[in-house]
Amino acid sequence: MSFIDYFREGKNNSASVAKERLRIIVAHERGQRNQPDYLPAMQQEIIEVIKKYVSINDEEIHVTLDKTDDHSVFELNVILPG
Amino acid sequence: MAKIIVVTSGKGGVGKTTTSAAIGTGLALTGKKTVIIDFDVGLRNLDLIMGCERRVVYDFVNVLNNEANLSQTLIKDKRVNNLFVLPASQTRDKDSLTLEGVERVLNELAETFDYIICDSPAGIEKGAQMALYFADEAIIVTNPEVSSVRDSDRILGILQSKSRHAENGAMVKEHLLITRYNPARVADGEMLSVSDVEEILAIPLIGVIPESESVLKASNQGVPVIHDEESDAGNAYIDAVKRLLGEEVDFRFLTAPKKGILKRLIGA
Ligand SMILES: Nc1ncnc2c1ncn2[C@@H]1O[C@H](COP(=O)(O)OP(=O)(O)OP(=O)(O)O)[C@@H](O)[C@H]1O
Ligand SMILES: [Mg+2]
Numbered sequence: 406m407s408f409i410d411y412f413r414e415g416k417n418n419s420a421s422v423a424k425e426r427l428r429i430i431v432a433h434e435r436g437q438r439n440q441p442d443y444l445p446a447m448q449q450e451i452i453e454v455i456k457k458y459v460s461i462n463d464e465e466i467h468v469t470l471d472k473t474d475d476h477s478v479f480e481l482n483v484i485l486p487g
Numbered sequence: 488m489a490k491i492i493v494v495t496s497g498k499g500g501v502g503k504t505t506t507s508a509a510i511g512t513g514l515a516l517t518g519k520k521t522v523i524i525d526f527d528v529g530l531r532n533l534d535l536i537m538g539c540e541r542r543v544v545y546d547f548v549n550v551l552n553n554e555a556n557l558s559q560t561l562i563k564d565k566r567v568n569n570l571f572v573l574p575a576s577q578t579r580d581k582d583s584l585t586l587e588g589v590e591r592v593l594n595e596l597a598e599t600f601d602y603i604i605c606d607s608p609a610g611i612e613k614g615a616q617m618a619l620y621f622a623d624e625a626i627i628v629t630n631p632e633v634s635s636v637r638d639s640d641r642i643l644g645i646l647q648s649k650s651r652h653a654e655n656g657a658m659v660k661e662h663l664l665i666t667r668y669n670p671a672r673v674a675d676g677e678m679l680s681v682s683d684v685e686e687i688l689a690i691p692l693i694g695v696i697p698e699s700e701s702v703l704k705a706s707n708q709g710v711p712v713i714h715d716e717e718s719d720a721g722n723a724y725i726d727a728v729k730r731l732l733g734e735e736v737d738f739r740f741l742t743a744p745k746k747g748i749l750k751r752l753i754g755a
Contacts, residue, residue: 421676423633423679431687431688434641
């Protein structure tokens with residue numbers, strides 16, 4: 406690809422970086438908006454309990470809340486060491 | 488029945504007041520009796536953009552406090568019939584606004600007006616929430632830039648949870664207005680495109696206003712840019728008003744005029 410084509414094609418351009426970042430942050434913030442108010446505190450307490458028994462890294466914790474019409478599924482994934 | 492339309496954005500300085508003035512004027516030009524309310528209490532601006540700053544006697548807060556009535560306070564536009572401005576107070580703060588007071592004023596305006604345009608202050612706090620609470624429709628003003636798009640999504644969240652319609656299980660009708668759009672920079676991959684922003688916010692598009700020198704000229708003169716028939720921004724606002732009234736209009740000004748090969752090479 407020639408130098409000029411590189412800019413024309415717009416691969417790796419900053420606008421596509423902006424779009425990707427927005428896609429992620431907006432999805433994340435929408436998820437938080439619909440969650441019940443007690444969720445962050447409950448999540449924190451559950452994690453504290455786990456930490457009493459095993460040492461875990463905060464990055465190894467994944468929490469999701471999936472809503473359907475009549476119920477929600479709360480999912481907590483923790484990667485335990487070793 | 489009057490329609491209450493809030494012009495809002497979350498982020499400051501994106502073009503809400505410019506848009507409120509243009510759309511309000513455009514609606515009045517089609518014969519709809521229209522009032523534009525400046526909700527930016529403490530930071531009055533709409534009067535300057537509308538060119539009526541020297542005719543402000545009373546303001547929105549005076550009306551809320553029963554210190555003046557609406558007919559003493561509304562400023563009739565010099566150019567367009569059926570167009571009025573309700574200026575904000577320059578001296579008080581946003582705590583002067585209460586939902587009960589705002590509702591009373593809106594109800595009174597609704598008796599005689601077809602359209603009530605609420606020019607929201609920036610932010611997502613009390614002032615912005617007051618401006619949007621009673622809205623039937625919302626124009627979300629967004630610049631093609633990350634922080635503006637994110638804030639637009641946050642204000643959409645507030646419209647969907649903390650507006651009167653939302654509290655009654657109904658919906659505020661949402662419209663996306665992208666402004667300060669620069670098609671040349673989009674073509675060069677430096678700016679989010681209309682479809683990028685549409686895809687992320689996922690609400691119907693009502694207008695795309697190009698970045699234009701005519702907007703500054705219009706604000707210098709106190710003449711809403713929609714009066715400038717030569718300007719692309721003015722024409723783009725005319726199209727947006729038509730769409731607001733339910734007409735189907737093709738989008739214009741989405742592509743840049745082609746540059747010559749020489750200009751491209753020297754990057755001008
Ligand atoms: N299409 C455009 N092209 C060029 N400049 C523009 C355009 N739209 C708005 N501007 C400029 O952007 C600035 C902010 O506009 P405006 O006051 O309408 O924004 P706002 O959202 O009401 O701001 P605030 O949040 O402070 O109330 C002004 O200087 C205005 O001239
Ligand atoms: Mg403003």
